Amino acid sequence: MGFSDGYLLSLTTVSLFFSLSIAFFPGYDTHFMGPGFPYEAHPLTGLCPEYYQFTCPQADKIVISVLKEAIAKDPRMAASLLRLHFHDCIVQGCDASVLLDDSHYIVSEKNAKPNKNSLRGFEVIDQIKEQLEEACPSTVSCADIIALAARGSTVLSGGPTWELPLGRKVSKTASLKGANANIPPPNSTIQNLIALFARQGLDQGDLATLSGGHTIGVARCVNFKQRLYNQNGDKKPDETLERSFYYSLERVCPRTGGDNNISPLDYASPVKFDNYYYKSILAQRGLLNSDEVLLTGKDQFVAGLVKSYAEDEALFFDHFSKSMVKMGQINPLTGYNQGEVRKNCRRVNDAF
Numbered sequence: 633m634g635f636s637d638g639y640l641l642s643l644t645t646v647s648l649f650f651s652l653s654i655a656f657f658p659g660y661d662t663h664f665m666g667p668g669f670p671y672e673a674h675p676l677t678g679l680c681p682e683y684y685q686f687t688c689p690q691a692d693k694i695v696i697s698v699l700k701e702a703i704a705k706d707p708r709m710a711a712s713l714l715r716l717h718f719h720d721c722i723v724q725g726c727d728a729s730v731l732l733d734d735s736h737y738i739v740s741e742k743n744a745k746p747n748k749n750s751l752r753g754f755e756v757i758d759q760i761k762e763q764l765e766e767a768c769p770s771t772v773s774c775a776d777i778i779a780l781a782a783r784g785s786t787v788l789s790g791g792p793t794w795e796l797p798l799g800r801k802v803s804k805t806a807s808l809k810g811a812n813a814n815i816p817p818p819n820s821t822i823q824n825l826i827a828l829f830a831r832q833g834l835d836q837g838d839l840a841t842l843s844g845g846h847t848i849g850v851a852r853c854v855n856f857k858q859r860l861y862n863q864n865g866d867k868k869p870d871e872t873l874e875r876s877f878y879y880s881l882e883r884v885c886p887r888t889g890g891d892n893n894i895s896p897l898d899y900a901s902p903v904k905f906d907n908y909y910y911k912s913i914l915a916q917r918g919l920l921n922s923d924e925v926l927l928t929g930k931d932q933f934v935a936g937l938v939k940s941y942a943e944d945e946a947l948f949f950d951h952f953s954k955s956m957v958k959m960g961q962i963n964p965l966t967g968y969n970q971g972e973v974r975k976n977c978r979r980v981n982d983a984f
């Protein structure tokens with residue numbers, strides 16, 4: 633309480649200072665900040681939904697039009713872009729570090745174990761960036777583009793929408809180590825998952841809710857093979873796998889080889905953003921170990937949410953929106969002296 637009180641107090645002081653300075657210097661143009669500045673900024677992160685209201689009002693429209701085309705060509709793209717936002721945010725915060733290619737200065741996160749041969753959507757982000765650079769040069773950051781693409785992909789898949797705080801600058805560094813250490817592996821236990829989310833300020837509720845992103849998209853055999861053939865080092869399948877589901881997975885994912893064969897994360901409705909992911913978990917048909925342990929991992933709170941979401945899609949949508957906003961505000965770079973707005977999402981501006 634003390635912290636936020638102090639914070640509000642200083643915010644008020646700053647606002648007062650602003651109003652006064654504007655009153656005394658009437659020629660001072662505050663228009664670019666938006667009418668409510670700084671009241672509408674998120675109290676902790678400085679992001680706000682109206683960030684591009686005057687500098688690039690058409691930003692979201694451009695994002696959506698590129699997404700529509702990309703998803704029409706490849707329905708899985710919506711899932712890939714949603715995942716990209718997660719993998720951006722849990723490494724150094726939502727700073728578009730995930731988009732940087734290898735260079736003299738950068739060791740790309742794209743080669744981290746969870747990302748290599750797996751993370752997709754970079755070309756779509758490039759296309760969006762290109763169009764945005766034409767419409768509003770050097771204005772919309774690559775981290776905001778990822779966040780807008782994740783929301784747009786959710787909406788275009790039939791899921792909820794939310795007011796999206798914007799104004800992230802992007803980093804000039806990447807962290808391969810951070811990607812390997814912070815992105816949860818698919819064979820995580822519930823304790824691992826809770827711990828890895830907690831590192832990012834995300835709680836058990838966020839874990840149950842954001843895992844619902846797996847209502848769209850696919851996983852490769854290599855990521856669920858352990859469950860089929862050697863779950864506990866005893867050469868036996870995971871006993872929580874429903875039997876006919878097990879047999880169908882066995883056909884896609886043989887004991888040896890076939891590592892890149894894919895299977896839907898939500899077999900009941902793989903391209904629709906709905907609550908069937910949770911119904912599948914209740915039917916013991918969650919694909920990854922990290923999906924099934926939300927129910928079987930003996931965390932009563934998380935398991936309770938899985939059941940609630942399976943029953944009540946509106947509740948899931950409401951919580952998902954809130955948790956996405958929260959995840960999207962992990963450690964953003966804001967302010968004039970932090971980060972930059974890249975011209976090309978794959979490299980930092982002063983690289984040569």
Ligand code: HEM
Pocket residue numbers: 708710711712713714715718749750751752816817818819820825839842843844845846848849850851852853855897920922
């Ligand atoms: C809770 C911990 C999580 C784990 C252990 C996990 C793990 C995975 C794995 C292993 C894959 C398949 C990758 C491959 O086989 O190439 C995957 C795919 C995916 N993940 Fe997660 N994930 C987690 C959380 C999330 C979150 C929070 C989101 C978004 C809100 C998300 C969205 C997705 C999507 C949409 C896909 C499908 C991507 C595609 O088809 O291209 N995941 N995840």
Ligand SMILES: *[C@@H]1O[C@H](CO)[C@@H](O)[C@H](O)[C@H]1NC(C)=O
Pocket residue numbers: 817819820821
């Ligand atoms: C998860 O898989 C990795 C290999 O990919 C293995 O080293 C690790 O022991 C597994 N963890 C669990 C909890 O089974």
